[in-house]
Amino acid sequence: MVHYFPFLILVLFYDPFLVFTRYRVNPTFLLLIVYLLLLFQSKLNDQTLPSIHQKQNRNQNVNRFINHISNESHIVMIVLEGVSRKHLIGVSSKYINFSSLENSHFYIPMPHTSKSLFTWMTGESQINSSRIQSTKQIEGESLPFLLKQKYFYETKMIYTQSIYFEGMNLFFPNVFQEVQDKTVLEKKIDTQKNYFSWGMDDRVVLSEFKHLDFDSQPLLIVVGLSQTHSPYFTHSHQDVALPKVLRHTKALEENIELIDELISYIKTNSKKETFLFITADHGESFGEGGAHAHNYSLYNQEIDVPFLMYKIQSNELFIPKLGSSIHFKQTLLDLLQKESHRKENSQNFFSSNYQLELVLKTWNSEIQRGLVLDQKKYIFHTDRDTLYEMDLEDKNRKIILDAKLKEQLLKKMYEHMQN
Incomplete structure (x- = not known):
């Protein structure tokens, strides 16, 4: 409001519309104009401030x-x-x-x-x-x-x-x-x-x-x-x-x-x-x-x-x-x-x-066991008796069908002791 207050006073007391017409502008109309200007500025700030922060953050080095x-x-x-x-x-x-x-x-x-x-x-x-x-x-x-x-x-x-x-x-x-x-x-x-x-x-x-x-x-x-x-x-x-x-x-x-x-x-x-x-x-x-x-x-x-x-x-x-x-x-x-x-x-x-090397488990439940090992992740769905291998993004998922490999991984999941 501070930005537009001088403009409002100028128009109210020295109405430029009188130069071209016989009537003063309606004060209510002036208030509406000021309101719309304030609204526009607030929306503009909402759009620009986050982008400033993002620009600063993009230049932040990561160690x-x-x-x-x-x-x-x-x-x-x-x-x-x-x-x-x-x-x-x-x-x-x-x-x-x-x-x-x-x-x-x-x-x-x-x-x-x-x-x-x-x-x-x-x-x-x-x-x-x-x-x-x-x-x-x-x-x-x-x-x-x-x-x-x-x-x-x-x-x-x-x-x-x-x-x-x-x-x-x-x-x-x-x-x-x-x-x-x-x-x-x-x-x-x-x-x-x-x-x-x-x-x-x-x-x-x-x-x-x-x-x-x-x-x-x-x-x-x-x-x-x-x-x-x-x-x-x-x-x-x-x-x-x-x-x-x-x-x-x-x-x-x-x-x-x-x-x-x-x-x-x-x-x-x-x-x-x-x-x-x-x-x-x-x-x-x-x-x-x-x-x-x-x-x-x-x-x-x-x-x-x-x-x-x-x-x-x-x-x-x-x-x-x-x-x-x-x-x-x-x-x-x-x-x-x-x-x-x-x-x-x-x-x-x-x-x-x-x-x-990290063993994973769902809390108070045996519904899933898991293992992170050598840049890979394994999740065993106990209700389906199915063991999945995937990357660390949970992508490239496949079922492990090799019985010996499955047995080795399940042994790590269930017997591995962590300090």
């Missing part, structure tokens, strides 16, 4: 390898809820080019939230149990505990769902110095409109970040978001009527807006470098192969999750070509060591000699 992470740096890990790699590729960010996730693959062993979060922090998949099986030894070797003991990190978990779900409350408070989940965070929100059955409005995370001291000791902050969990919460109540896949997309876009705000806040309020990891606990099915939600499919829409590392202060992006959550703990610990003290490690997915 496949990194040699070292300073143990003085902050580490922030954001775990999206139910977001596959393909879901994130098309979303725009002010800082990160998510289209760079094309042609990379990062796998979780089981498409289920509590087991997946446990795997990220411990490197254990425990695919043969439907619930977390923790011990004092596992807790003492967990990533948060080791970062606190070895590098004096202050460790915190912010989770907009409840940890009182499948025994998570018996593990995460034992390995983090502080855990704030939905039961704590909801007391800080004034209205019930920001809750839904599984979680809450993820924007509460930004207010929590504003209470952190980024200039003190190094921080490990693990953030678990919830808006993209079914029923896919968005800020607009009108979105309830949208199809599930569109509501999921809008919820994801809101999560990325939040992540951009977190990046902006850290850039402004921290002098130290911050390594931001963005990933997901699992993906989500929307009818692919007859699957819906998650837990019952081992195809990429549920187990191939986004994974990237972004250096906030330096504006550098790192995406491994291949990786898995079972190797996240070892990779990070490896990078925090001085290179002179580091042993050769094939479980560091940012190293050139990384190799992945």
